[in-house]
Amino acid sequence: MSEAETLRVMPREMRMMSERILSLTALPKGFALMASDVVMYSEAMGLGGFALLLERLEALETADPSRIALDGTRLDASGQHAWVAIPSLIDLLGLAAARDGTARIEVANAAASNELRIAEGLGAREGLAVTVERTIVTATPGGGGDRILDRVMRDGCAMPAELWWRVYDLAQTALTPDSVVSRRHAGPVIVTEDGKVIGRKDNDDDTDVSFIGSVEKRKTQGKTA
Incomplete structure (x- = not known):
């Protein structure tokens, strides 16, 4: 081989x-x-x-x-x-x-x-x-x-x-299928649709959570920007 x-x-x-x-x-x-x-x-x-x-x-x-x-x-x-x-x-x-x-x-x-x-x-x-x-x-x-x-x-x-x-x-196949909800939630942390991080105190970093919002919401934001 x-x-x-x-x-x-x-x-x-x-x-x-x-x-x-x-x-x-x-x-x-x-x-x-x-x-x-x-x-x-x-x-x-x-x-x-x-x-x-x-x-x-x-x-x-x-x-x-x-x-x-x-x-x-x-x-x-x-x-x-x-x-x-x-x-x-x-x-x-x-x-x-x-x-x-x-x-x-x-x-x-x-x-x-x-x-x-x-x-x-x-x-x-x-x-x-x-x-x-x-x-x-x-x-x-x-x-x-x-x-x-x-x-x-x-x-x-x-x-x-x-x-x-x-x-x-x-x-x-043991993993949860990828979805907007699964991307917003990992372990004790969940991110709301408006980007608020719940369950973690050390959120003074530069993590970009915008990618896990709904596709439709991002499209809307893009049209009004």
């Missing part, structure tokens, strides 16, 4: 797109935020990454983290995608390693179980040295720093442009 057909995507964009796409699923909103880095780590570690996100989106749309159950040292994913199990898996590994010095958990019934390897990358962020062998995950304190995130922050991830733009197009 030529360089022109490859994009180097940085963490901000990867996190933004995966967060938006996961918000389209049944995952609780707080959980979707927790899981957004899972896709980026999968991509950075040469696993399924964003291609797998698109391929398995239908299954993720009905994902239910509450079905995951722990029985001793066995984590039953109940058919959920490995990405859905990983946040809970990391938490449990951290608790067991802090208490016992080492942790060992078997992950059963996880779809795309090879993606459990992501725990090796994410575990380092939590100060854990994690090893995944098939469905057996072990951890000890001392991850040695988050080398994967350090690398991605520096170099990003090389990705086929065709794949990335499909990801981008899907992510845009």
